[in-house]
Amino acid sequence: MTKLHSKAVLRRAGQLLASASVAAAALAFANAASAQTLTIESWRNDDADVWNTKIIPAFNKKHPDIKVQFKADPPTEYNAALNARLAGGTAGDLITCRPFDASLDLFKKGSLTSVNDVKGIENFSDVAKSAWSTDDGKTTFCMPMASVIHGFVYNKEIFDELKLTPPKTVAEFHAVLDKIKADGKYTPIAMGTADQWEAATMGFQNIGVNYWKGEEGRKALIEGKQKFTDPAYVDVFKELASWAPYMGDGYKSQKYPDTQNLFTLGRAAIYPAGSWDVPIFRKQADFEFDAFAPPVVKDGDKCYISDHTDIAIGINAKSKNVEAAKTFLSWVASPEFADIYANELPGFFPLSKAKVDVKDPVAAKFVGWRGTCESSIRNSYQILSRGTPNLENELWNVSAQVLNGSMKPEEAAKKAEDGLASWYEPHKK
Amino acid sequence: MTDLTASSVQPTDVVPARSRFPVHIAVFLAPALAIYTLFSIYPLIDTIRLSLYAGDETGLRSFVGLRNFQTLLTDPNWSSQFWNAFRNNLIFFAIHMVVQNGIGLGLAMLLSLPRLIGGSVYRTLIFLPTMLSVVIIGFIWQLMLNPLWGIAPSLLKAVGLGSLFGPWLGQESTALLTVSLISVWQFVGIPMMLIYAALLNIPDDLLDAATVDGAGPFSVFWFVRLPLILPTLGVVSILTFVANFNAFDLIYAIKGALAGPNFSTDILGTFFYRTFFGFQLQVGSPTMGAAVATAMLVIILVGVLIYLFGVQRRLQRHSF
Numbered sequence: 217m218t219k220l221h222s223k224a225v226l227r228r229a230g231q232l233l234a235s236a237s238v239a240a241a242a243l244a245f246a247n248a249a250s251a252q253t254l255t256i257e258s259w260r261n262d263d264a265d266v267w268n269t270k271i272i273p274a275f276n277k278k279h280p281d282i283k284v285q286f287k288a289d290p291p292t293e294y295n296a297a298l299n300a301r302l303a304g305g306t307a308g309d310l311i312t313c314r315p316f317d318a319s320l321d322l323f324k325k326g327s328l329t330s331v332n333d334v335k336g337i338e339n340f341s342d343v344a345k346s347a348w349s350t351d352d353g354k355t356t357f358c359m360p361m362a363s364v365i366h367g368f369v370y371n372k373e374i375f376d377e378l379k380l381t382p383p384k385t386v387a388e389f390h391a392v393l394d395k396i397k398a399d400g401k402y403t404p405i406a407m408g409t410a411d412q413w414e415a416a417t418m419g420f421q422n423i424g425v426n427y428w429k430g431e432e433g434r435k436a437l438i439e440g441k442q443k444f445t446d447p448a449y450v451d452v453f454k455e456l457a458s459w460a461p462y463m464g465d466g467y468k469s470q471k472y473p474d475t476q477n478l479f480t481l482g483r484a485a486i487y488p489a490g491s492w493d494v495p496i497f498r499k500q501a502d503f504e505f506d507a508f509a510p511p512v513v514k515d516g517d518k519c520y521i522s523d524h525t526d527i528a529i530g531i532n533a534k535s536k537n538v539e540a541a542k543t544f545l546s547w548v549a550s551p552e553f554a555d556i557y558a559n560e561l562p563g564f565f566p567l568s569k570a571k572v573d574v575k576d577p578v579a580a581k582f583v584g585w586r587g588t589c590e591s592s593i594r595n596s597y598q599i600l601s602r603g604t605p606n607l608e609n610e611l612w613n614v615s616a617q618v619l620n621g622s623m624k625p626e627e628a629a630k631k632a633e634d635g636l637a638s639w640y641e642p643h644k645k
Numbered sequence: 646m647t648d649l650t651a652s653s654v655q656p657t658d659v660v661p662a663r664s665r666f667p668v669h670i671a672v673f674l675a676p677a678l679a680i681y682t683l684f685s686i687y688p689l690i691d692t693i694r695l696s697l698y699a700g701d702e703t704g705l706r707s708f709v710g711l712r713n714f715q716t717l718l719t720d721p722n723w724s725s726q727f728w729n730a731f732r733n734n735l736i737f738f739a740i741h742m743v744v745q746n747g748i749g750l751g752l753a754m755l756l757s758l759p760r761l762i763g764g765s766v767y768r769t770l771i772f773l774p775t776m777l778s779v780v781i782i783g784f785i786w787q788l789m790l791n792p793l794w795g796i797a798p799s800l801l802k803a804v805g806l807g808s809l810f811g812p813w814l815g816q817e818s819t820a821l822l823t824v825s826l827i828s829v830w831q832f833v834g835i836p837m838m839l840i841y842a843a844l845l846n847i848p849d850d851l852l853d854a855a856t857v858d859g860a861g862p863f864s865v866f867w868f869v870r871l872p873l874i875l876p877t878l879g880v881v882s883i884l885t886f887v888a889n890f891n892a893f894d895l896i897y898a899i900k901g902a903l904a905g906p907n908f909s910t911d912i913l914g915t916f917f918y919r920t921f922f923g924f925q926l927q928v929g930s931p932t933m934g935a936a937v938a939t940a941m942l943v944i945i946l947v948g949v950l951i952y953l954f955g956v957q958r959r960l961q962r963h964s965f
Binding site: 324465470 | 791814
């Protein structure tokens, strides 16, 4: 009896298994038939909401047959996770591109395809494409999306209370800082050194462009005509070092989110910013805030801004949906995308030639500097961070140390230059 | 009796069975052997193989012998980072040995007090952090030690010691110590449990006999209990050593992969991560990363061998 019974159970289990596998196969087939799903790899996990509720639906209005999925990793893990997935063959169809060498490396390894033939690439200037082109400029492998601009955001209520006006020169900047410090109620500068990149990006690169004259200095550095030990660069470190007394209690272990909170809680007056902070402040700060451009060294000097090409999107060479991916990229190059992106994520400024109205007043102010100042990109990004030691890492390290007071400006400049000279020919002389 | 007759009746069946290949040994070994080979031995050997190659910019790899190791140990750009990470790792290990295992031993002694009330409650509470995710540990401690809104500065101020507070996680002189102590706080439950179990194993007769012979509590600990738990202390030490030289997660969670300030919290794990996966603009190099991983393997291997041949063989084991 038991034997019979168990046989029946076995048979039934077999039937179940068979039907299940048929169903699974059918499902897989159905999936394959509608294989027009594109997956985007990105580090912008903060923007997932905007992608899912605004950008992708707008795209689907024009192309209802292509499904798009937005998949983001935390920014610090993105490069590692993406490389692992590319190596394992499980990466998405569309890959959000970091500027310069990280993406160039992917292109050289054959993970990204050329986008020279994708419709819409003609909407971008050579400067916009430079961050995602080969060194000879002939092949572009990612469709540029946006740049970020550095400057200073300030708390308007505190400025009104203390009767301060936004500074234009370094001297005025220090006068403002002294007044806020003398009042004692607020932290003059919201910035920490624990994450290191804040010191390099919001500090060194932010104010530096005015010292090394933007593109002029950046190119001279690449050609070897200027060195980090030149007075212009040492002066940037000196200026950074002078910020330390104005920073909050325990800034040495203050991290980026702490800095943001310090400002949005109204406890700090000035925040050395990246324009990407604007949408976050818009949500969290319940006071009015505004922005001023990095102060120039002397009154009447030409002003420069760090207008850094930051984000682009390319096609995974192993994607099975290359045509759909190209369609998406063409749409990314369109004025429609530029408009949505600029206004849903104020602080990321489209790189295409199309004229876009930025509605957020503070973000509009940032992008308005493009008209009055010269744009430049971060000087460590192109070519100079290819060797060991990595220049960008070195700049993070020395900028944080200069602010911490554990390194003199001259030592910081020397360390950056020595590191560069150890592998980069034009600097060996 | 029946058994005896049965075996004596059929001796011819038994003899060939003995000389046959012991299949059951192979069968019992197979699962562990297969799993270890697939997930542990093969990746290990493949890592060593990979460390002998170098990749060019297109991703093609070519055999370069020991050149990666030569770079790692002689090129000042690499060797300074490597030795810095190694030195920090030694400090990290030393702090664990002294503080974590010392406190673990003390707690185990306290727990084994015969008249302790609520021992299992303490035991559970002290062991709890070990089971928490490192990310949570890192987050909680950063929040507590935060100079802006942390509880540490306000607590110190409340007792009039506010001037003692510093941004400990951000200073070059204190960051490594602080991170190590956080790790100690998390893992102190493990040595405690192991030593506690060993202490429980000591029969009361021995302790009673020593007391009758006139030994005070200190002598009982020093001359009776400590020698009897030495093998366990050895195991705890080697576990600490291996775990510390493989550590990565807590430092990464608190200080990031650049392990600042000025690489003062950089240990071999974070150094390996930066090398293998890259960081920000630094492009990762799997082959150089494999070389770092192999160097870590060698360091751990040497440590374990010193323990095995230098310490373990001299330990006397007692069974009761």
